[in-house]
Amino acid sequence: MTGRRMRSNFCKQKRRIKSTTPAKGVCGICGGPVSDVKVKNTAMLCFIPLWWKTHHEILCKNCEWSD
Numbered sequence: 001m002t003g004r005r006m007r008s009n010f011c012k013q014k015r016r017i018k019s020t021t022p023a024k025g026v027c028g029i030c031g032g033p034v035s036d037v038k039v040k041n042t043a044m045l046c047f048i049p050l051w052w053k054t055h056h057e058i059l060c061k062n063c064e065w066s067d
């Protein structure tokens with residue numbers, strides 16, 4: 001699978017946090033407050049963005065646990 005190896009050299013993903021809002025519930029590890037984090041993932045081919053998608057994550061402020 002040489003093609004696959006080639007792709008990983010040119011393609012990389014950028015992860016950028018767009019916004020953070022306080023979420024309901026507590027952290028499963030430390031019981032601290034959690035936030036609803038909007039993350040934008042962008043796949044880059046050299047410097048050209050190929051695609052991007054936004055998703056939500058629940059992230060703990062204390063221990064950085066995420067679900």
Ligand SMILES: [Zn+2]
Binds near residue numbers: 028065
């Ligand atoms: Zn935590």
